[in-house]
Amino acid sequence: MRYESGTAMLEPNPNLIDLVADARAGHDARFAGPAPIAAAAPGRVNLIGEHIDYCDGFVMPFAIDRYVVMVGRPNGGREARVASTVSEDIANIPLDDPLEPGATDWTKYLRGVIRGFQDRGHNVPGFDAFLVSSVPVGAGLSSSAALECAAATFLEGLLDTVIDTREKALLCQKAEHDFADVPCGIMDQFASAYGKPNRLVMIDCRSAEPELVPFDNPDLTVLIANTRVHHELSDGGYASRRKDTEKGLEILGKTSWRDVTEAEVLSHWDALGDPVNRRARHVVGEIARTIAAAAALGRNDFETLGPLMAASHDSLRDDFEVSCKELDTLVDLARRIGRKGGVIGARMTGAGFGGSTVTLCESRHADDIAAALATGYKAVTGIQADIFATRPERGAHQITG
Numbered sequence: 113m114r115y116e117s118g119t120a121m122l123e124p125n126p127n128l129i130d131l132v133a134d135a136r137a138g139h140d141a142r143f144a145g146p147a148p149i150a151a152a153a154p155g156r157v158n159l160i161g162e163h164i165d166y167c168d169g170f171v172m173p174f175a176i177d178r179y180v181v182m183v184g185r186p187n188g189g190r191e192a193r194v195a196s197t198v199s200e201d202i203a204n205i206p207l208d209d210p211l212e213p214g215a216t217d218w219t220k221y222l223r224g225v226i227r228g229f230q231d232r233g234h235n236v237p238g239f240d241a242f243l244v245s246s247v248p249v250g251a252g253l254s255s256s257a258a259l260e261c262a263a264a265t266f267l268e269g270l271l272d273t274v275i276d277t278r279e280k281a282l283l284c285q286k287a288e289h290d291f292a293d294v295p296c297g298i299m300d301q302f303a304s305a306y307g308k309p310n311r312l313v314m315i316d317c318r319s320a321e322p323e324l325v326p327f328d329n330p331d332l333t334v335l336i337a338n339t340r341v342h343h344e345l346s347d348g349g350y351a352s353r354r355k356d357t358e359k360g361l362e363i364l365g366k367t368s369w370r371d372v373t374e375a376e377v378l379s380h381w382d383a384l385g386d387p388v389n390r391r392a393r394h395v396v397g398e399i400a401r402t403i404a405a406a407a408a409l410g411r412n413d414f415e416t417l418g419p420l421m422a423a424s425h426d427s428l429r430d431d432f433e434v435s436c437k438e439l440d441t442l443v444d445l446a447r448r449i450g451r452k453g454g455v456i457g458a459r460m461t462g463a464g465f466g467g468s469t470v471t472l473c474e475s476r477h478a479d480d481i482a483a484a485l486a487t488g489y490k491a492v493t494g495i496q497a498d499i500f501a502t503r504p505e506r507g508a509h510q511i512t513g
């Protein structure tokens with residue numbers, strides 16, 4: 113899966129069918145038997161609209177062709193027994209009482225989702241399950257939302273019930289809040305739950321309404337470049353940025369960032385104080401940029417879209433302070449290749465502090481651009497980036513047969 117610097121071909125993405133086969137083989141090895149229930153949910157990449165999903169903004173993610181797959185069956189008992197490729201251990205989760213937060217390993221996401229079903233009145237029966245994932249962890253591609261949405265979709269299968277997509281995404285977001293202690297917005301879980309092939313999941317985060325927008329131009333390629341660094345192990349940086357934005361709104365005397373203009377931010381600059389004033393400038397600017405980017409994309413106006421992506425990155429780097437030198441390096445390399453070399457736009461994607469960049473480029477140049485990014489990044493940082501092309505894929509679903 114790694115893109116080796118200097119080689120000329122982007123490797124194909126791991127195939128979902130193979131992933132399901134791996135999961136079923138893993139289940140059989142651990143629990144000796146078939147796994148009739150299977151669910152998959154993808155990670156996401158965000159084209160633009162960063163750190164504004166918790167500020168009533170607009171975001172433009174899509175579900176990528178990297179999945180968490182969870183397969184299993186009822187075990188007749190009162191425990192969930194869950195294994196994965198991550199560890200040799202089988203996690204045993206008693207289901208008699210409502211689950212409580214406290215776990216620190218990956219099972220916290222699963223526990224949070226089970227609790228969401230318990231809160232909806234479901235008596236979750238014992239089950240055995242096996243998980244595999246092709247969503248890189250800590251890469252800013254929402255591996256946790258993919259796990260939550262896969263688990264929720266698996267539980268729908270186990271309980272023979274269907275939850276409305278919006279409610280399912282919100283249940284998964286609550287799991288992240290309560291069991292992983294990350295006060296995330298709605299972007300990741302919505303993208304993972306609502307994703308469709310060849311569609312962006314444009315979300316108005318004030319109304320929490322997703323709109324599926326065509327994104328199927330074969331001349332365009334989205335490259336994800338994973339820096340393979342993650343600077344904050346806890347998400348303290350994320351929570352503190354969110355607090356800054358809440359403080360800003362309070363000082364401005366508003367109830368929604370959608371009602372704040374750039375002029376108001378500038379006229380309250382000293383009252384807001386540093387860094388809240390810069391956080392506010394990012395939020396207001398990024399909302400405007402995302403609206404403009406959606407319009408530009410709709411009319412294939414790449415000369416407008418590229419600079420909007422660039423301005424988004426600069427604002428995240430300077431005003432929101434969630435970038436890092438590795439992300440900046442990849443974005444600078446893409447900028448240097450520029451329009452002449454087929455790059456339309458590049459920016460960091462996701463929460464930041466490491467993770468990945470997204471580069472929108474012309475398909476005919478994608479291999480060369482990936483090679484140049486890999487080579488340049490290795491030369492500057494000594495790290496082999498993980499670079500792959502992706503496209504919008506199907507969101508959380510059950511796999512039958």
Ligand code: GLA
Pocket residue numbers: 161162163164165166254296297298299300462463464
């Ligand atoms: C993380 C969060 C999202 C969003 C992004 C930044 O991925 O889970 O809700 O805030 O960061 O845009």
